Every structure is written in structure tokens, then in C-alpha cells.
Amino acid sequence: MINTVSARQQQQEQNRSAFEELVRRHATRIYRFAYRLTGNHEDAEDLVQEAMLEAYAAFNSFRPGTFFDRWILRILRNTYIDGARTRPKVTIQSLDCPSPEHRPPAAARDAVDWSNAPEVRLLAATLAEPIQDALLALPVDFRTVVVLTDIEGLTYDEVSRIVGCPVGTVRSRLHRGRALLKDRLANYLGGA
Numbered sequence: 797m798i799n800t801v802s803a804r805q806q807q808q809e810q811n812r813s814a815f816e817e818l819v820r821r822h823a824t825r826i827y828r829f830a831y832r833l834t835g836n837h838e839d840a841e842d843l844v845q846e847a848m849l850e851a852y853a854a855f856n857s858f859r860p861g862t863f864f865d866r867w868i869l870r871i872l873r874n875t876y877i878d879g880a881r882t883r884p885k886v887t888i889q890s891l892d893c894p895s896p897e898h899r900p901p902a903a904a905r906d907a908v909d910w911s912n913a914p915e916v917r918l919l920a921a922t923l924a925e926p927i928q929d930a931l932l933a934l935p936v937d938f939r940t941v942v943v944l945t946d947i948e949g950l951t952y953d954e955v956s957r958i959v960g961c962p963v964g965t966v967r968s969r970l971h972r973g974r975a976l977l978k979d980r981l982a983n984y985l986g987g988a
Contacts, residue, residue, distance in 0.1 A: 930980035938973030
């Protein structure tokens, strides 16, 4: 009995260590995807935390030798969608923040570094508000595909596995998402 408990504890410790190492390796991509989905630092951190809890609970279903980042991004996306379904459909505007009409159009969002990685600092410093606002205005299915393909650089097949739809649907959503982004950003693109 003692050997069984000891072996089980040892296996749990190995799983925890493996999970932590994989998360550490992909932390920047995980946070960046969460930030692009939510649009702000606090919500992105909350989303990452919720997704990590779900991923850790389901880690025994992860197949070693497959892409951990694709597996965890799918969990992150599903966590975001599940949360979006339960959130109220109203937007709460802080009285401390100026309204969009009173903000200069090229103002950058103030995003604090989550993992202290240089890529995240650069993203936070250079993220243009109009682009992020345009992304947030996209339906979540389009936004997810645009972010995974155009920002994260994943292939159509990889995105297809993450979002759980055929490659043709990924291409269609990407095309429509890009067109909507182009329309929303027409003022900044000079009508191009």
C-alpha cells in the first residue's frame, strides 16, 4: 500500500514538473493569445490562470510528442468562449479612463508585462489601440483565426485542430476576418 501511494505521488510530481516546464516554454505565446482575445492585461491574466487550471486538470489527456502549445491554445480559446457566454453583454467604462472620443487615435494601451519576456514588453509598448479595438470588434471565431494565423504564425491545419473546424472553414473565417479588419482600419490605412 505504501509503495502504491509513493509511486502515485512520484507520478503526480513528475506530471506537475512536466506541465510547469511546458507552460514556462510557451508562456509568451499563451499570454499573447490571451491578450489578443481579451484586449487588456487584467482579463488576459485571468484567462491564462483559468486556462492553466483547466489544462493542469486535463494534463493526463495530453499526448507527449504532440504540440503542447496547440493543445493549450485550444483550451485557452475554449475557456475564453465559455467565459464570454456567461459574461453580461454590457461594457463597463471606468470613470478614470478617458472615453474613446477623447483619446488620441494612435494612443497605445498601457499593458504591464506579465512574464517579463522581451516579446511581451515589445508587444505592450507598440500595440496600437486602433488595431486592438478592430480585433476586439471581430466575432470571436474570426478573431481567433486571425490571431492564430496572422499573429501567431500557425498553419491552417494547426488552427483547424485548435478551433475544431475544417481547414476550409478556417480559410473562410480568415478571409472574412481580414476583410472586416480592413474595413475597420480603412481610416488608418489611407483607404488602401
